Amino acid sequence: MLDNIRIILVQTYHPGNIGATARAMKTMGLSDLHLIAPRCFPDDEAIRMATGASDILDRAIVHATLEDAVADCVCVIGASARLRNMPLPHFDEGDDMAKEAVARARHGKVALVFGRERFGLTNEELQHCTHQLSLPTNPEHPVLNVSQAVQLCTYELRNAARRAAPDHFPTLSQAHDSHDEPRPPRAQFDHFCAQLDDALQTAGFFNQPHAHTQEKLRNIFQRADLSQRELSMLMGMIKALSSR
Known part of the structure; x- marks a missing residue:
């Protein structure tokens, strides 16, 4: 199920955030990273921040547009701290999003889309999404670093997949039993x-x-x-x- 879940970063400015995202993904068992017009990639800073996940960077696919990156996806979830006037099904909790994503990943590709560091996703980009996610952060300061948002979401995805198929997800203690x-x-x-x-x-x-x-x-x-x-x-x- 996790193999069918794609992480997409849109126009990432700092290459270190791409590396930190790769690390967050590998920690939780995801490997499919797609990038939309990154400012600088490949980059040594991305490799440094990946910390053991450079293989995910090596396999990352770069696209010119979000439309190209999600063309084969059955479900596209746009992460946005700002509520916009878009008629999209909305997730207020990470675990609710993860359950839906894992269920749909049984039948096709699912994408989680994360926007730019400064202002996230545009309305036009959200039009390519089927769902919207707003993580329950502090309303006085709701903006997460993009790699932190990826880490939170991938953690929820792994938990949802583990509950759906526990035999495929041994714990660390079981792996070293x-x-x-x-x-x-x-x-x-x-x-x-x-x-x-x-x-x-x-x-x-x-x-x-x-x-x-x-x-x-x-x-x-x-x-x-x-x-x-x-x-x-x-x-x-x-x-x-x-x-x-």
Whole structure:
């Protein structure tokens, strides 16, 4: 679903905002960036601000007009802090926008359009949109930096897609879950415990034989359900400490 969602920046003045937008997109799993007549692109400042998302900049498509950029889209959402007299369905909340965008992205391309840094989108550009979005910012100072607006919207899009298809969006903890790693054989675990016993014995740690300290330590590591990689790291730690 996120592959079908396009981010469009219109006449961006500062190339750093293009790079920051690419970073915001990659953080949330989007990759389709289109630019309408940017003042300066490609640019070293855009690459610097992308911080690991230069691949999105490399694939970015530049158009002369917004009309060209949205020609293949089934839904076009224009982000604007100012309410204009346009007869467009309007989103007041980012999560409502995201739910609609993700639902429509199942069947075709969806675009989110962000305007210029100084004055956003024009009425003429909004005529190429099917919907309008105004994020619920402070009414006394409602204007967001364009890359910040992209970050907020892409966050909502990822959350909506994750709720719609949770199996396709593992969390960071799940992605690094040690339960997916192989477990050590019992012989390796027993060897670790023997190494630990020897090192602690040499250090004079077992000064109360009646306390069953060795058995308690073994139970602690047993409950930890260590992966083979984690156990190897602990064995290396014991060896390093014993050699001092």
